[in-house]
Amino acid sequence: MKKYSKNFWAICTSLLLFMTSFNLIIPELNDFITILGGIEYKGLIITLFTLSAAISRPFSGKLSDTIGRKSTMYIGITVSTIVTFLYPLCGSVLFFLTLRFFHGFSTGFLPTGATALVTDILPADKRGQGMGVFGTATSLGIGVGQFLGSPITNLVGLDGLFIISGMLAIIAGLMILTVRETLKNPQTFSPGLLKIKKTEIIERNVIPAGIVMILTATCSGIIFVLSPDMSEYLGIANKGWFFFFYVISTIGIRLFTGKVSDKYGRRETLIAGCLVLCISMLIVGFSESMFMFTIGAIVFGIATGINSPTLFAWMADLSPSHRRGISAGTLFIALEVGIMFGATSTLYTYESTFKSVPQTFMVGAGFSIVALLYILWHLKFRRQQTTY
Numbered sequence: 001m002k003k004y005s006k007n008f009w010a011i012c013t014s015l016l017l018f019m020t021s022f023n024l025i026i027p028e029l030n031d032f033i034t035i036l037g038g039i040e041y042k043g044l045i046i047t048l049f050t051l052s053a054a055i056s057r058p059f060s061g062k063l064s065d066t067i068g069r070k071s072t073m074y075i076g077i078t079v080s081t082i083v084t085f086l087y088p089l090c091g092s093v094l095f096f097l098t099l100r101f102f103h104g105f106s107t108g109f110l111p112t113g114a115t116a117l118v119t120d121i122l123p124a125d126k127r128g129q130g131m132g133v134f135g136t137a138t139s140l141g142i143g144v145g146q147f148l149g150s151p152i153t154n155l156v157g158l159d160g161l162f163i164i165s166g167m168l169a170i171i172a173g174l175m176i177l178t179v180r181e182t183l184k185n186p187q188t189f190s191p192g193l194l195k196i197k198k199t200e201i202i203e204r205n206v207i208p209a210g211i212v213m214i215l216t217a218t219c220s221g222i223i224f225v226l227s228p229d230m231s232e233y234l235g236i237a238n239k240g241w242f243f244f245f246y247v248i249s250t251i252g253i254r255l256f257t258g259k260v261s262d263k264y265g266r267r268e269t270l271i272a273g274c275l276v277l278c279i280s281m282l283i284v285g286f287s288e289s290m291f292m293f294t295i296g297a298i299v300f301g302i303a304t305g306i307n308s309p310t311l312f313a314w315m316a317d318l319s320p321s322h323r324r325g326i327s328a329g330t331l332f333i334a335l336e337v338g339i340m341f342g343a344t345s346t347l348y349t350y351e352s353t354f355k356s357v358p359q360t361f362m363v364g365a366g367f368s369i370v371a372l373l374y375i376l377w378h379l380k381f382r383r384q385q386t387t388y
Contacts, residue, residue, distance in 0.1 A: 004133065008121055010178045012137040014073070015114050017172035019141020022080060022103065024165045025087070027149040027228045027239035028158060029100075038093035039352060046224045046343035048097055049104040054336035056108025058201040059194060061116075061329025063109075065322070066193055068186035069117035070176055072325070076110030077173035079103070084166035088159040108332070110172075111138075115328035119316045120182035127316045128262035132254040132309040139254065139304070143247020146240035203327040208378060209314040210334035212270060215371035216307050217335045219281055219364035221342020223300065226350060226360060233354040234290050242284075242297045249301030254309050266314035267379045273306030274372035278365050285361025342367075 029045050064072040083103040090096040115134075122130040153161045187193070202210075228239040238244075261269040280303050284296030312331065319327035342364060349360040 003126070004130065005121060006178075007180050007182070008118065008130070008134075010175060011114050011117055012134055014172045014175035014179070015111065015134070016137040016141045017168050017175060018077070018080070018106075018110055019138050020145040021084070021141075021165050021168035021172065022107065023142045023145030023243075024149050024152070024168070025084075025161055026224065027146050028153050028161065030225075030228050030239075032090075032158065033093060033096060036090065036093045036096055038096070041093060041097065042229075042352070043225055043343050043347040043350070044097055045100055046221060047340050047347075048101040049107075050221070050336040050340040050343065052101045052104030053108040054333045054340065056105045057112060057329040057333040057336070058196045058326075060109040060112040061326035062196060062200045063189075063193060064113045064116045064325030064328070065183070066187045067189045068181050068183045069113040069120075069325070070179060070181050071186070071189070072113030072116075073110045073176050074173065076106045076108070076113070077169055077176065079109070080106035080169045081166050081173070084162055084169060087162040104336075106169075108336075112325065112329050112332055115312065115332070116325040117179070117182050119319065119324045119328065122316070124317075125262065128266075128309060128313040129259050131312040131316065132256075132259075135305075135309045135312065136251050136254050138308075139247050139250045139301075143240075143243045143250075146243035147238065147247075149240050150238045200326060201330075202333070203319060203323050203330045205318045205320065206315045206327045206330050209266075209311050209318065210330055211374060212274075212307075212371050213311050213331055213334035214338040214341070215367045215374065216274065216277055216311075217338025218342035218345070218367040219277055219300075220304070221339035221344075222281075222346060222360060222364045223284070223342075224339065225343050225346045226357065229352065230284075230287070230293060230354075230357065233357075234287070234293055236290055236293070241290075242293065245294050245297040246301040246304075249298040250305035253302050253305030261310040261313055266310050266317065267375050269310045270307060270314075270375050271372065271379075273303055273310065274368050274375065276306060277303035278368040278372070279303075281361045281365040281368060285358045285365070 030042050033041060033045060060072050083099050086099055118134050152164060227242040231239045231241050276299060280296055280300035283299055287293040287296055315327055315331045345363050346360055349363055350356050
């Protein structure tokens with residue numbers, strides 16, 4: 001691990017704290033919107049969040065390549081802190097969903113800047129492994145945040161949970177102060193930088209990775225919506241139970257698969273990842289016991305541990321050096337679109353009953369199969385990884 005710089009570890013720590021911050025509250029939001037009288041809008045909790053994150057990506061990508069990686073991250077931290085401290089003031093479903101929409105802008109900015117910065121400092125022959133370590137910070141934040149959400153709520157209540165979440169965001173911002181800017185000659189911000197051209201929205205070279213990201217991230221959208229409710233159906237007190245076992249399995253596999261994709265190829269590694277993802281969706285969807293639910297979480301962690309660092313390494317391979325912010329933004333747009341598709345699909349397949357769970361997860365299994373077929377097609381008919 002000594003091969004990674006202090007800059008790398010500082011940005012990983014900041015990302016870990018940031019991811020923990022906004023994931024801390026997710027397990028309790030289904031109950032929160034139910035109390036407000038909006039049980040039928042559970043799917044919108046994640047959908048609106050990812051929608052605004054996707055909208056913000058072209059702006060964060062361009063700003064990361066102009067005003068700097070750090071400044072872009074600070075925008076995300078500021079938005080996250082303000083919105084989190086406003087949650088306790090929610091008195092209606094509309095106000096709550098409005099906050100969820102604005103909260104998504106935070107994840108549209110900080111991870112984009114962080115990914116561009118990490119891409120700058122990782123050598124090409126270590127990107128798979130390095131992105132595995134970087135992705136571990138993300139997974140650890142998701143798992144720790146979601147697992148601790150329910151216990152903290154039991155101790156200090158929902159308002160206390162929101163305050164702790166906001167404080168973690170502030171600490172993440174303080175960590176960014178120790179990070180060295182990697183963009184050469186950053187510009188001073190001006191309103192004109194917010195004018196986005198078509199070429200600044202999507203980096204065409206990374207579209208193949210983006211297609212796979214959309215298809216596989218759909219499964220994550222379904223998991224985010226249903227895992228808290230499934231914990232209740234199966235008599236599990238902690239609504240973050242799923243993500244505790246998810247993070248244990250995904251951390252180990254991420255560090256290993258980074259080396260595998262460096263050696264055997266990104267697309268070849270993704271074939272295995274998509275197969276495991278399909279299996280995990282079937283296990284979780286048809287779980288009728290805590291044991292099978294836990295096994296499903298572990299297998300899902302293995303799948304994302306294979307797919308996520310491999311996709312980000314593939315993106316880094318395909319990205320022109322002067323458009324790394326836009327390239328990172330492109331892949332994150334794909335991530336959010338996929339999560340949004342998955343979360344939105346639950347509005348039509350999930351009836352807030354245990355009986356409707358299997359059909360919902362079958363949708364996710366279907367998307368993972370489509371991702372697998374696309375990779376096989378791409379590998380056979382596209383010798384160059386950039387051709388889509």
